Amino acid sequence: MVVHEELDPHMSSSRLVVMGQGYVGLPLALRAAATGFAVTGYEPNTATVEALNAGTSHIDDISDEELGAAKRAGYSASSDPTVLAEADVIVVCVPTPLSDAGGPDLTMVETAAETIGQHVQAGCLVILESTTYPGTTEEVFAPRVLARGDLGADDVLIAFSPERIDPGNPTYGVKNTPKVVGGLTPAATVAAKNFYGTFIDTVVEAKGAKEAEMAKLIENTFRHVNIALVNEMVRFSDDLGIDLWDAINCAETKPFGFMAFRPGPGVGGHCIPVDPSYLSHRVKAKLGYAFRMVEMAEEINDAAPTYVASRVWRLLNDRGLAVRGARILLLGVTYKADIADRRESPADPLAATLLSWGADLRYADPFVPSWAPHGSESVFSSAEDVEKALKDCDVAVLLQSHAKFDLASIAEHAPVILDTRGVLPPVPGVNRL
CATH class of the missing domain: 3.40.50.720 (NAD(P)-binding Rossmann-like Domain)
Incomplete structure (x- = not known):
């Protein structure tokens, strides 16, 4: 495990798309916008997009005033997937519920990856934040992102970083909660570290994507078992x-x-x-x-x-x-x-x-x-x-x-x-x- 706290002075000028504007995606998008990113919050729900662009937040932790400040800093919401084609960084924050049978339901992760695959351009960094089982980024997410066939793992950097949003927590938010990152390649890990390092105080490198995926599950399994x-x-x-x-x-x-x-x-x-x-x-x-x-x-x-x-x-x-x-x-x-x-x-x-x-x-x-x-x-x-x-x-x-x-x-x-x-x-x- 390597902890990095240095910043990349050039990363904050990048164009960021955050897919999913819920309890995880919206705070992340607004924090990035506050540090200079041109941020688009991609959300298929058009009613949510209209509300966000009108300055109305649907998230407990985000006030209308905070949303308004982010809009003035360059944040906007969109339900048009073509915004993904202009992104330098794409972060996926979609829900991963349980299926009716009690197993993982990765439908929204798969849909997000397929949508990215239709529009992503070479040089883009794509990060999955949705909580899931170890191996999802490599086995489920990445193949769909690269399904178009004209781009490979060296063209699109893919990583996993577990979300650590705690709704209602007055002490720890996006900025001061350490961020774990693990890429499918060493280059993807470094790129993810540089990205998050521009607006998060501490970034922790995992050995790879599976270790980053596992870290999140360890955190919540620990709580589940002790409760x-x-x-x-x-x-x-x-x-x-x-x-x-x-x-x-x-x-x-x-x-x-x-x-x-x-x-x-x-x-x-x-x-x-x-x-x-x-x-x-x-x-x-x-x-x-x-x-x-x-x-x-x-x-x-x-x-x-x-x-x-x-x-x-x-x-x-x-x-x-x-x-x-x-x-x-x-x-x-x-x-x-x-x-x-x-x-x-x-x-x-x-x-x-x-x-x-x-x-x-x-x-x-x-x-x-x-x-x-x-x-x-x-x-x-x-x-x-x-x-x-x-x-x-x-x-x-x-x-x-x-x-x-x-x-x-x-x-x-x-x-x-x-x-x-x-x-x-x-x-x-x-x-x-």
């Missing part, structure tokens, strides 16, 4: 009469050899529920055996919303109430605090379970005015008066500790509440997960 560990421990700790939250706080005082993870209602977002499955699928497909630790972590974390539902059932039962007809209030239905992103939110399977049991479900979330949970045909509106909603419910569940929530007021007004985040004051009626 599963405490999500498993919280179940038997409750049965044994142990306050796991207090035990974790005590363990965290050790200044070496320990990193604290805390239980919750399940994992969500675009990384943890998805990325380890890509690695597990790759191991099984190529080597014929299971990545057992990931499979076990998936089983535990996928079951976390069901465990929350069972705890709600017990709280109601202790008050002599049935789940059917009970007024259950969910507080916070996004996958992470203080953002509007609901991708893979554990609130969805929890809601589906409670509704299947006949519960009268309500919710409150300042970031989500209306909500149609996956697995349900119901559509809900957020309670605007949280205090009133708390007084009207039979049991509340704190799923996300948004800063806009008054935690002391929630603890005071809920008749009984299940705190899945361990943040409410320990007063009567508050029950930790």
